[in-house]
Amino acid sequence: MHPADIRERIKGSVGKEILYFEKVGSTNALAMDIAEKVTDGTVVLADSQEKGKGRLGRIWLSPPGVNVYLSVILKPALTSRDAALLTFMAAVAGAHALRRTSGLEVRIKWPNDLVVSERKLGGILTETKIERQRILVAVIGIGLNVNMDIDAFPEDLLHTATSVKIETGRIFSREMIIAEILNEMDRWYTELKGKKREILLHEWQRLTSTLGRHVTALVGKEAYTGLADSVDDEGRLIIRLPSGRTRKISSGDITILR
Ligand code: BT5
Numbered sequence: 001m002h003p004a005d006i007r008e009r010i011k012g013s014v015g016k017e018i019l020y021f022e023k024v025g026s027t028n029a030l031a032m033d034i035a036e037k038v039t040d041g042t043v044v045l046a047d048s049q050e051k052g053k054g055r056l057g058r059i060w061l062s063p064p065g066v067n068v069y070l071s072v073i074l075k076p077a078l079t080s081r082d083a084a085l086l087t088f089m090a091a092v093a094g095a096h097a098l099r100r101t102s103g104l105e106v107r108i109k110w111p112n113d114l115v116v117s118e119r120k121l122g123g124i125l126t127e128t129k130i131e132r133q134r135i136l137v138a139v140i141g142i143g144l145n146v147n148m149d150i151d152a153f154p155e156d157l158l159h160t161a162t163s164v165k166i167e168t169g170r171i172f173s174r175e176m177i178i179a180e181i182l183n184e185m186d187r188w189y190t191e192l193k194g195k196k197r198e199i200l201l202h203e204w205q206r207l208t209s210t211l212g213r214h215v216t217a218l219v220g221k222e223a224y225t226g227l228a229d230s231v232d233d234e235g236r237l238i239i240r241l242p243s244g245r246t247r248k249i250s251s252g253d254i255t256i257l258r
Helices: 003-007 027-037 080-102 164-168 174-193 197-207
Strands: 018-024 043-049 068-074 107-109 113-116 119-131 134-144 214-219 222-231 237-240 246-249 253-256
Touching: 003 018, 003 174, 018 027, 027 043, 027 068, 027 119, 027 134, 068 174, 080 107, 080 113, 080 119, 080 134, 080 164, 080 174, 080 197, 107 197, 134 174, 174 197, 197 222, 214 237, 214 246, 222 246
Parallel strands: 018 043
Antiparallel strands: 043 068, 068 134, 107 113, 113 119, 119 134, 214 222, 214 253, 222 237, 237 246
């Protein structure tokens, strides 16, 4: 990876400072450690991760030489209730950047997946430090499978995961994709800071594959099956149950039924 090729394409404050490592435990963990000492928009980038993190202690497969693993450190003037919007922002930025560079019809699966034909191309992990209901620091981690081959996935991910290369048959410049993502993040971060969350929510709705589908949402040990009806202005998913009642969920795992 050549971080200089990314730096020369950066237009805004997100990615103005990029800290690059060949190998880390987790870019999110490292970013959280240094967050208070760096400026808004600093990025931690790695070629590989030994302990890549998903949500709820899950593992993010992070082999060297092929993919994107980065974390953006932000210090937004937002309350803890708005943390989900940061994940929305990264998802919209990632979908736009990947569509533009690869031509793939990348969609967003609530809450944190980037998918192509329902297969997972990327994931987002937003972690925050909160004091008196205000976000002091947010670390937004993005993992994207770019040039990874199908035989590099373990058995359990063979039918659920994919990469840009698997979908297009072509190899892509990771530097180019990263620069696009960071420039897109800058654009949507500016909208969010300008209190224009409706614009972000509207764009998210345009890009999602979840709304209007029948889903089962697993929230802890509870499962809710119904229609994924809408999202509210804090990014919570509203599911319409067969009884006609609705359930609002702020996190969980969605299976799309049909
Ligand atoms: C996520 O979690 O999708 C969030 C992934 C965030 C990864 C980035 S990489 C940079 C930054 N630093 C970190 O340490 N993390 C972030 P979740 O929704 O919980 O999905 C995790 C599940 O996705 C796993 O349990 C696997 O089933 C699957 N998975 C793991 N690695 C994958 C990969 N490379 N591609 C597709 N699916 C994967």
